[in-house]
Amino acid sequence: MNNYAVRRLLQAIPLLFVISLILFFLMNSIGDPLASLTNMPRRPSSEQITQARRRLGLDQPIYMQYVYWLVGNDWTTIDADGDGDREEGVRGQRRGILRGDLGVSLVTQQPVEERIIDRLGNTMILMFPAFVLILVVSFALGIVSAVRQYTLLDDILTTIAFLFYSMPIFLISLGMILLFAVAFRNWGLPHLPIAGMGRPGDARTLGTLLPYMIMPMLSLALVSAAAYMRYVRASVLEVINQDFVRTARSKGISGRRILFVHVLRNAALPLVTVIGLDLPFLLGGAIVTESVFAWPGMGMLFMESLDRADYPVLMAMLMMLAVFVVLSQFITDLLYSVVDPRVRLG
């Protein structure tokens, strides 16, 4: 088991290196962080743009930019004033991602980790309750749907699941806004706030947050629970018809015990994989939902950074996701051996 864990972690290193290389070259082709300078009333001259580019190190060949991003530039002199010459004795200040420095945002000039930490908490506040809701709803309805296979209830649940699963999330989100925020308000009913995370100036408490959380959380839950419900239903159905379940029934074990002890434990195996793969994306936020509801989380940060070609922030976010995906797969594999004693890792 220990050997397996060490081997898997060592395998992750070249994998992450290749991912970082591909992402870095992709990120550098998404646009120019200085393009916004072209729309100024007093437009800078091309010479001034060149100077700004040098100061940010964007004039360097892409492989050198990658090296600086990876190992930092504190070992070399830089062109701090943008005049085209490296200043004698003026060294860079970046330590590189390998030494824990995620870089500096090209837009806000803030350390990238500061930008991410600012938003990560907000994403967690939204995504974790949403994920719990998704799991509870999908397991409950999936089991009911499987146990009542081909009944009217199963048909209704299946139809609803397909309906929400096939709807784009922005449509659900905007529909909710129109109903619960706009129409309810017009009808004089208690209504939800349209978007945001609270009123400026209000203290952030559960009471002030909850009204703002309801719609984005429900939007996420409706789409994802629909998909998960189908997985649960399929897994339960597969297990429920197996010989050991029939044997258990013939031994007079109660239906509830069979379902929750025997069926669910076995049905959970494929679900562990699906959930394990989805977990890292909780930290990445939900781009569309956060954008529509102006929830200032990781999804919105990603979009903002993409719009402004702020690739140090994008790189850090994507690398963070890559690390979490690798880790969660590793943990999922370990969990497999716990859930299913037949699986032996070595």
Add this chain to the structure above:
Amino acid sequence: MLKRLPILMFIALLVAVVGGVQAQDEPRVLRIGLTQEPDMLIDYPSNTLLGWSMARFHSQPQWGTNENGEIVPVLIDEVPSFENGGIEIVEDPSEEPLVEGEPAVDMVIRFRIADWAVWSDGTPITAADFLLPQDIATDGISQVVSFRFMGGFPGSVAQGETDKDVILTFEDPNPDWLYGAIVPLPAHILRESYEADLAEGRGFEQNAWIREPTVSNGPFVFDEWVTGSFIRFVKNPNYWKDVWFDEVQFQFYDDVSVLEQLMIAGDMDLTSYILPAARAAELAEENENLAIKTYFIGIRLELGFNLGPNGHPALQDERVRRAIGMGIDRQFMVEEVYGGVAEPAYSWWSGTPWFNEETPIYEYDPEAAVALLREAGWYDEDGDGVAEAHGVEGVDDGTPLEMTATTYADIQHYQDSLLYLQDALSDIGLSFDINNYPVGEIHGSFTSNAPLATGQFDLYLIAWVPGVSTIGTFNPYDCADIPSEENPNGLNGVQVCDERLDELFSMMDVELDAEARQAQSDEIQVIMAENSYTQYLVNVLSVDTYNARLVFQRTPTSDLTPWLYVNEWQFAE
């Protein structure tokens, strides 16, 4: 009943929570909706227009421009001029002369900071506060964008006789000296931390104060910034004029349709430049609580031609370029694409007092355009609707008049305009494919293979922002500024190159005589039109959509001090 208790409790909690949100609208809070968040609140290190604009929201320079383009005092009692002795031209033997045989000269401007001008903490504003930005801009470490300080003009700042006197020196005569406006920084707060940072090799951009400027000189002072959500400013207790609002909140909503709903619901008071003009007009018509105000800040749409070696050969012929202009119905664009919220444009100075009425205007006339193309050797003989070359020098007979066109993929009205052009120009036998790119990609450098810089287009729909506060402007058609390996950030991607144009733009840079300057711009307008170097299309008006209870009689159109009158804004009683 007991089984349903948790459900009932949940519903009760929901109603209680939701009901609590209804108590909205605190008194005297102005809520402004934006789709983007600024990068910082001090503009010197900022790469964005929003950063520049927000800096001017809380802090002001020594002078500004009003809605009529007149220079007005802001932190001073009197604007310097040649007449009052505040501006003078002095010889500078240390410099190379601009004109051979004549001495090199500097332009020296003196102004005195008003005694009533104080920071929000009550400290008087002094020359030291104008010197600090200069130190930051020239320290060689701070990431200050060079054109942010003194408008990017070569020059310097010094203290005069007293700590209230400031001397600006431009290295050349500068008719646009008003852009030497400097937003001061509170030296009594920042000097020490800035110098400490500098000693450790850290530039001003790493000073947390640029995101939390707790002291300002405008009507409002920074209070709180919740990243991604809002920025809150409160009334400056030491501002020297009356301020009606107690608080201004900038709130950020990524989705424009959500912003629309907030405006309709009355949860937002103002959005600027965000809603497309036609949509804003429609909203105001449908909702009586909404109104719009339009104004021109200098955004002018034009159809540029690639006159470089990669451009379609037909574009080398002025008659083809003119025919394209005559195939475009500008008035139709104004009405159909911009919902009436735009104006036809015919020159770089259209819509400003400096427009030359003598500029040749080739009105919409598709039949004449077809005839002109035929004269140039381009007409449709095979009946496929697209003209072909017939006896055009240097072009194989039968070469179709097929081109590629590009514009911004992330701005809807540009795409709508280009689609209209595609349709309209097909009527005169010109066909083009559209390849759009995001702003960040299109304006990249030559070395990053950006489409504009490397000439990967024939037609290019663009909007330059020459501004409206001065006749002086940048020259986007400079022969020396064609993008290349050596000049990767060159502006002149359309590769217009006319020596007389360059000469005239250079003369305008240093011409102090207003009449002579006007004559130079008049000639530029005629040259551009006669050669059809580009086709100016429409002046895109900026639209403020606002709650009708908001009263702001004087909307600043200034591109120097966009929030000049924000202290006067109020809600109707």
